[in-house]
Amino acid sequence: MTFQNFSTQQLQKMDAGHHLHPFTDHKDLREEGSRVITGAKGAFVYDSDGNEILDAMAGLWCVNIGYGWDELADVAADQMRELPYYNSFFRCTTPTPILLAEKIASLAPDNMNQVFFGSSGSEANDTALRIVRHYWAIEGKPEKNIIISREWAYHGSTIAATSLGGMSAMHSQLNGAVPNIQHVMSPCYFESGEDGESEHAFGLRAAKSVEDAILAAGPENVAAFIGEPIQGAGGVRIPPASYWPEIQRICDKYDILLMLDEVICGYGRTGEWFAAQSMDIKADTITTAKGLTSGYQPLSALIVGDRIANTLVEKGGEFYHGYTYSGHPVACAVGLRNLEIIEREGMIERVRDDTGPYLLDSLQKAIGDHPLVGEVRGFGFLIAIEIVKDRQTKERFEPATSGAAAVRDHAIANNIMMRAVMDTMIMSPPLSWTRDHIDMAVERVIAALNGAYKQLLAVDGQE
Numbered sequence: 001m002t003f004q005n006f007s008t009q010q011l012q013k014m015d016a017g018h019h020l021h022p023f024t025d026h027k028d029l030r031e032e033g034s035r036v037i038t039g040a041k042g043a044f045v046y047d048s049d050g051n052e053i054l055d056a057m058a059g060l061w062c063v064n065i066g067y068g069w070d071e072l073a074d075v076a077a078d079q080m081r082e083l084p085y086y087n088s089f090f091r092c093t094t095p096t097p098i099l100l101a102e103k104i105a106s107l108a109p110d111n112m113n114q115v116f117f118g119s120s121g122s123e124a125n126d127t128a129l130r131i132v133r134h135y136w137a138i139e140g141k142p143e144k145n146i147i148i149s150r151e152w153a154y155h156g157s158t159i160a161a162t163s164l165g166g167m168s169a170m171h172s173q174l175n176g177a178v179p180n181i182q183h184v185m186s187p188c189y190f191e192s193g194e195d196g197e198s199e200h201a202f203g204l205r206a207a208k209s210v211e212d213a214i215l216a217a218g219p220e221n222v223a224a225f226i227g228e229p230i231q232g233a234g235g236v237r238i239p240p241a242s243y244w245p246e247i248q249r250i251c252d253k254y255d256i257l258l259m260l261d262e263v264i265c266g267y268g269r270t271g272e273w274f275a276a277q278s279m280d281i282k283a284d285t286i287t288t289a290k291g292l293t294s295g296y297q298p299l300s301a302l303i304v305g306d307r308i309a310n311t312l313v314e315k316g317g318e319f320y321h322g323y324t325y326s327g328h329p330v331a332c333a334v335g336l337r338n339l340e341i342i343e344r345e346g347m348i349e350r351v352r353d354d355t356g357p358y359l360l361d362s363l364q365k366a367i368g369d370h371p372l373v374g375e376v377r378g379f380g381f382l383i384a385i386e387i388v389k390d391r392q393t394k395e396r397f398e399p400a401t402s403g404a405a406a407v408r409d410h411a412i413a414n415n416i417m418m419r420a421v422m423d424t425m426i427m428s429p430p431l432s433w434t435r436d437h438i439d440m441a442v443e444r445v446i447a448a449l450n451g452a453y454k455q456l457l458a459v460d461g462q463e
């Protein structure tokens with residue numbers, strides 16, 4: 001590869017000169033330079049300085065099967081030779097999206113049998129919003145178009161996906177959000193549970209905020225509720241077990257469609273193919289991306305339930321929506337083989353029955369009592385570690401986010417890639433991790449916490 005002719009400094013200089021990164025303070029980036037990742041194998045990524053880093057984030061919550069699967073490269077190359085591109089507009093199609101749609105439908109809950117392809121989770125959520133509003137319009141209820149979402153939701157970064165999401169910092173840069181989207185409370189017990197309130201009661205209270213919003217708007221004006229089964233980028237916010245059944249009851253009662261965003265949860269991360277199955281949720285749309293190709297190709301799939309799909313077919317009329325790369329033959333070929341690998345290697349069962357419980361248990365035992373840790377929670381291969389200054393009061397470090405940022409920096413220095421979301425540390429490892437990888441991760445997390453503790457105490461003047 002030609003990049004090997006360049007030093008890290010040369011690459012960083014060119015990067016700073018010409019490459020605008022996503023979700024980045026460009027002033028900071030100029031001053032500090034970027035980390036250049038040049039290779040990956042199995043559970044590890046390698047940077048241009050030769051560091052071998054255990055990737056506890058699976059890239060960006062997506063490399064579910066881990067790195068270095070040659071057969072995916074072979075499948076992509078074969079497909080490029082056979083048919084690199086053709087569109088699926090104008091009543092055309094190609095074989096791989098047909099086979100992949102059929103495969104996804106076979107894995108999805110029983111009532112979900114149609115798939116609309118895009119290239120990213122954001123695009124798929126744009127499709128979801130469009131299709132849900134289109135559904136009500138052709139059902140003769142165009143006024144039923146309000147979508148209820150939640151604070152701290154992340155649904156992507158296009159204008160529609162940002163509007164659906166509940167990230168206030170993103171909203172503040174959004175002059176001209178998509179109208180008729182409302183946000184209610186996030187179901188995070190650690191953050192919002194009240195003194196003496198059980199988790200169960202909190203889950204019902206959080207669900208009631210959805211019912212209150214529906215009643216305030218008038219059920220005849222509300223199209224759908226959208227939610228990630230577990231809010232990922234918001235800080236791995238796992239709702240109490242009482243939450244989703246109550247949301248389901250409320251949606252059914254007022255005839256509100258239920259849109260699940262499983263861009264992170266889908267394809268095995270929760271120990272089933274979809275969190276809808278782990279949590280027994282009956283949805284009308286499920287947004288998926290990331291783990292569909294394990295990030296080896298950009299691809300998303302909006303899975304559409306029979307209720308909406310049947311109406312589209314029965315009522316007819318063109319749905320004016322689609323992307324040049326909807327059903328891209330190469331991406332779909334890679335997606336198909338990726339799902340085969342997940343299945344063949346028994347990765348989902350392993351996460352559900354062995355490595356998922358082992359990861360959470362090992363972390364809770366190793367760091368549950370650490371002075372910086374307010375809570376360790378997890379579900380499948382999603383983990384959150386709350387970083388606090390005071391375990392009793394849950395007080396955070398000042399300035400906000402500085403606690404988790406310190407832990408994150410020490411984690412990377414200890415060769416484990418983790419992410420900090422506000423004051424929460426996140427892990428979302430490849431499903432291919434073994435118990436050995438987990439043991440290695442736990443050791444490195446301990447080292448990161450200890451390093452950050454020393455640093456934070458010194459800043460606080462307590463050392």
Ligand SMILES: Cc1ncc(COP(=O)(O)O)c(C=O)c1O
Nearest residue numbers: 120121122154155156261263264
């Ligand atoms: C739940 C969820 N939805 C949507 C998206 C957006 O996906 P993309 O970045 O592929 O547009 C993400 C990305 O992290 C996500 O976590």
